[in-house]
Amino acid sequence: MNSIHDMGGMHGFGPILVEDDEPVFHEEWEGRVYALALTWYPWARYKEWGSFRHTLEKIPPKDYLSMSYYERWFFVNEQKALQTGIVTENELKNGQADPEYLMPQLEPQSDSWLGSGHLGQEIDAKFEAGGIVRAKEINGREHNRLPRYVRGKKGTIIRDNGVYALQDTNEKDEQPYDDPQHVYTVRFSSKELWGNASHENDFIYLDLWESYLEPA
Amino acid sequence: MSRGGQKIGRRKFLKGAAVGAAAVSSTAISNAQDAESADHQHVPSDIALRVKALETVLTEKNLLDPSALDEVVDQYENRIGPQNGAKVVAKAWVDSDYKARLLDDGTAAIGELDLLGNQGEHMVVVENTTEVHNLVVCTLCSCYPWPTLGLPPTWYKSSAYRARAVIEPRAVLLEFGLEVSDETEIRVWDSTAEMRYLVLPRRPEGAEDMNEKELADIVTRDSMIGVAVL
Numbered sequence: 001m002n003s004i005h006d007m008g009g010m011h012g013f014g015p016i017l018v019e020d021d022e023p024v025f026h027e028e029w030e031g032r033v034y035a036l037a038l039t040w041y042p043w044a045r046y047k048e049w050g051s052f053r054h055t056l057e058k059i060p061p062k063d064y065l066s067m068s069y070y071e072r073w074f075f076v077n078e079q080k081a082l083q084t085g086i087v088t089e090n091e092l093k094n095g096q097a098d099p100e101y102l103m104p105q106l107e108p109q110s111d112s113w114l115g116s117g118h119l120g121q122e123i124d125a126k127f128e129a130g131g132i133v134r135a136k137e138i139n140g141r142e143h144n145r146l147p148r149y150v151r152g153k154k155g156t157i158i159r160d161n162g163v164y165a166l167q168d169t170n171e172k173d174e175q176p177y178d179d180p181q182h183v184y185t186v187r188f189s190s191k192e193l194w195g196n197a198s199h200e201n202d203f204i205y206l207d208l209w210e211s212y213l214e215p216a
Numbered sequence: 217m218s219r220g221g222q223k224i225g226r227r228k229f230l231k232g233a234a235v236g237a238a239a240v241s242s243t244a245i246s247n248a249q250d251a252e253s254a255d256h257q258h259v260p261s262d263i264a265l266r267v268k269a270l271e272t273v274l275t276e277k278n279l280l281d282p283s284a285l286d287e288v289v290d291q292y293e294n295r296i297g298p299q300n301g302a303k304v305v306a307k308a309w310v311d312s313d314y315k316a317r318l319l320d321d322g323t324a325a326i327g328e329l330d331l332l333g334n335q336g337e338h339m340v341v342v343e344n345t346t347e348v349h350n351l352v353v354c355t356l357c358s359c360y361p362w363p364t365l366g367l368p369p370t371w372y373k374s375s376a377y378r379a380r381a382v383i384e385p386r387a388v389l390l391e392f393g394l395e396v397s398d399e400t401e402i403r404v405w406d407s408t409a410e411m412r413y414l415v416l417p418r419r420p421e422g423a424e425d426m427n428e429k430e431l432a433d434i435v436t437r438d439s440m441i442g443v444a445v446l
Contacts, residue, residue, distance in 0.1 A: 008355030009383040013376035029264040035288035069373045095269040097276035201401045207409035
């Protein structure tokens with residue numbers, strides 16, 4: 001989806017502020033949020049859970065920008081917990097589980113679910129290293145991993161990374177679990193992406209699923 | 217904190233920001249950035265309570281074991297960090313066969329040191345040379361190789377870094393105090409899929425006589441992201 005998370009190339013955010021000797025977590029709750037997201041039971045095991053990234057990206061831009069990284073992570077986890085019916089608003093308000101509340105039965109992922117990660121599947125590759133490709137214009141409301149700044153731009157494939165499941169969702173936050181594709185590393189010149197005023201020796205590399213690309 | 221190369225302590229920065237907020241009317245414009253850079257400044261006061269509530273409710277439902285959370289926090293605060301990536305770099309500097317394997321198949325070579333894991337399952341190592349300087353970013357999210365570098369610093373997750381690294385890498389590097397010559401090629405790696413990137417910095421001059429352990433001690437996190445050289 002075209003929203004504020006897709007920041008590459010934007011102006012106006014000012015200088016990069018570096019904190020010296022930064023702690024891993026600034027507040028105890030940040031560590032709890034991070035660990036919760038990694039640890040808790042339903043993560044990705046149920047269809048109703050949907051995509052972490054899509055929920056993150058659906059945060060309205062003005063809220064996204066005013067939230068810290070771990071606030072966003074907490075928001076996503078809270079949303080998932082509520083949307084799946086694992087917890088209720090009242091339980092969160094009271095800070096304790098309601099013994100009367102019955103959790104809905106959640107639907108496990110189908111057998112064809114590929115999850116994420118390298119799949120080791122043998123699928124014919126449409127492109128090979130050295131090939132010139134163009135990133136497609138994809139402007140749906142789903143989650144995808146094709147930044148706006150490369151759409152429509154021409155680049156060179158430098159590596160085929162093997163086969164990975166496409167992580168895109170549809171608008172309803174459902175994923176195409178059975179869509180394994182080659183993922184290629186594509187090199188774009190800064191001049192192609194940003195115009196002639198940019199530096200001739202700057203190059204940007206992105207890892208792109210095959211369905212994001214067409215021959216150029 | 218450093219802003220435009222000026223380094224000041226965090227406490228002083230926060231104090232300065234508070235004074236500035238009272239005096240300057242453009243605070244709203246900078247709020248978003250401040251929220252990210254000094255992240256607990258604008259956090260609603262009840263977030264710690266809301267986090268606690270979710271953790272408690274899940275625990276009471278037997279969906280969560282709080283000691284498992286303690287373990288994760290301890291891991292990332294104390295055991296997983298840039299010291300791991302530094303071991304990879306130091307080994308590559310002293311062992312040319314390992315370096316060749318590392319650049320050919322980062323995942324396998326880092327796996328030899330048992331340093332793969334969550335958000336570091338598929339590793340690509342890119343080498344800085346006299347001709348090429350590499351820089352890692354994630355514009356869409358804040359993807360980062362956790363097993364080798366730990367959790368990312370706040371600046372890596374900031375809107376400013378995510379927005380600017382791909383369009384003006386030289387200006388970004390200059391802000392970190394690094395001037396890259398016009399003849400040097402800059403390669404920016406935007407971690408959009410599941411590969412995670414680690415920069416292999418150049419071995420500094422004067423480090424010829426150091427052993428692997430000593431070398432690991434001089435490798436910094438920033439040099440493995442690409443915003444610093446050694």
